[in-house]
Amino acid sequence: MKGLRSDRTFALLLFLIAFVLRFEVARTFAGEAVWDGHYYDFYARRIAEGHGYSDPMMVGGVDVGHPSCHYPVGYSGFLGAFYAVFGASRLSGQVFNALVGALLPLVVWRVSTFGLSPVRARIAGVLAALHPGLVLYAALTMSEPLSALLTLSAFYIFLHHKAQGAPLRGGIYGALVLGVAALVRPQALLCVPFLVPFLPLPVAIAGSFGERALAYARWAGKHVAIAALLGAVSLAPVLPWTARNCKQMDGCALVSTNGGWNLAIGSFPRATGRFETLRSSDGCAEVTGQVQQDRCWFSYGLLHIRQEPGHWLGLVPKKWAYTFDHESFQVEYLHESRPELWPDEVRAQGRTLLSAFHHVLVAAAALSVVGLRLRGKPRPRFFQGALLVLALLAAYLGFSREPISVVPLVVFLFLGAVLPLPGKPSFPPALALCLGLLGTVLFTHAVFFGEDRYHIVVSPIFCMLAAAALRMPQDDPAR
Numbered sequence: 001m002k003g004l005r006s007d008r009t010f011a012l013l014l015f016l017i018a019f020v021l022r023f024e025v026a027r028t029f030a031g032e033a034v035w036d037g038h039y040y041d042f043y044a045r046r047i048a049e050g051h052g053y054s055d056p057m058m059v060g061g062v063d064v065g066h067p068s069c070h071y072p073v074g075y076s077g078f079l080g081a082f083y084a085v086f087g088a089s090r091l092s093g094q095v096f097n098a099l100v101g102a103l104l105p106l107v108v109w110r111v112s113t114f115g116l117s118p119v120r121a122r123i124a125g126v127l128a129a130l131h132p133g134l135v136l137y138a139a140l141t142m143s144e145p146l147s148a149l150l151t152l153s154a155f156y157i158f159l160h161h162k163a164q165g166a167p168l169r170g171g172i173y174g175a176l177v178l179g180v181a182a183l184v185r186p187q188a189l190l191c192v193p194f195l196v197p198f199l200p201l202p203v204a205i206a207g208s209f210g211e212r213a214l215a216y217a218r219w220a221g222k223h224v225a226i227a228a229l230l231g232a233v234s235l236a237p238v239l240p241w242t243a244r245n246c247k248q249m250d251g252c253a254l255v256s257t258n259g260g261w262n263l264a265i266g267s268f269p270r271a272t273g274r275f276e277t278l279r280s281s282d283g284c285a286e287v288t289g290q291v292q293q294d295r296c297w298f299s300y301g302l303l304h305i306r307q308e309p310g311h312w313l314g315l316v317p318k319k320w321a322y323t324f325d326h327e328s329f330q331v332e333y334l335h336e337s338r339p340e341l342w343p344d345e346v347r348a349q350g351r352t353l354l355s356a357f358h359h360v361l362v363a364a365a366a367l368s369v370v371g372l373r374l375r376g377k378p379r380p381r382f383f384q385g386a387l388l389v390l391a392l393l394a395a396y397l398g399f400s401r402e403p404i405s406v407v408p409l410v411v412f413l414f415l416g417a418v419l420p421l422p423g424k425p426s427f428p429p430a431l432a433l434c435l436g437l438l439g440t441v442l443f444t445h446a447v448f449f450g451e452d453r454y455h456i457v458v459s460p461i462f463c464m465l466a467a468a469a470l471r472m473p474q475d476d477p478a479r
Helices: 002-029 036-048 074-086 090-112 118-130 132-139 144-163 167-184 186-195 209-235 239-248 259-265 290-307 309-314 316-324 329-337 344-369 378-399 407-418 429-447 452-467
Strands: none
Touching: 002 090, 002 118, 002 132, 036 074, 074 090, 074 144, 074 167, 090 118, 090 132, 090 144, 090 429, 090 452, 118 132, 118 452, 132 144, 132 329, 132 344, 132 452, 144 167, 144 186, 144 429, 144 452, 167 186, 167 209, 186 209, 186 429, 259 290, 290 309, 309 316, 316 407, 316 429, 316 452, 329 344, 329 452, 344 378, 344 407, 344 452, 378 407, 407 429, 429 452
């Protein structure tokens, strides 16, 4: 009972500290929603007013609305529901974003308890609560914290039921939540396969070769069936929206119509690895609807990938650099919204502070794949010592550059976690799921393009992995 009370006290304090920090930051700095945030807020207000996800269209003096789905509907839908209850005011938006941001450290902590020692799990939650980039994000009308919250909540649900001996039920519930998360960020669907409960692999089976082959085939078939089930379940929250798009738009779209647009930006001749505005002179000048436009840009992007695959692949390091190497989006967004609060000197200081914390956090997270072994067998100690040297080398290569690059550390982290190296700290399902989310970000922004706001979805993951740095054998919660 004492431990339970202690956890409840910690959870309450963690939430209150995170909420107060975020609400005060939002109240102080938030202004008019700008850039993508303008559209998120605009459609949220339309939803709250009963017009649905639509643009204004007057017919006979009545706003009948013109359906839209260029951006994913999820964030505007959640914010619109909040507006409908509490009013579509700037204060309501600030409270909503502060609540989302304050719940995120709680989920980080709870997920971490399944993969780290109690102390390290609490450190992960505190890091997420105090993360300056995540705190400042509460002043932005942007979707990344909500996406991270829903995805990590799906992981927590799965882990909780798995710990209770019901992994399939946890997988079904988790897949449902990932389906909801996909309405905020469609890439959440890429995480569904990670929820497939891993059944014990029959290493040794008595009988003939045919009997052993049949046993393996049954094992594989069961996993394929479970994967198909979870995939179907994850689509349950999405398909009603897809049906709406098929009925009201100029064609069918699973969630949104910006995928083709993003592919073209990441592959066309003027591609730089980051966002570039597409022009009618680039192509797709003769289009009439959002779905038609998205399909045109998708075909346009594929055409250039097929014609110049080397150019497209050669942009991957730049795309990852734009995604992971700095953290400045929050400052630039707020400067655009309220320039009087962010003169050039303050902007530079803000970008430096956010980026510095991000750099240190990623460097610490990279050490999660290194085991601190002071005694034991020589072979694991040798490999872990070599891995530590590689981590320091990756940090040196990144931090000695101008500007600083943490891409070598991110790649080291991902590969170090995946490779079966002797003496490596364990990566139980809680950490493996989080690495899977990191993998989806690496994949997505290798295909499309990079901007630093896209790493915000995995900033909570870096907090967890930073808390897992240099674990010793006794730190393994499975022991």
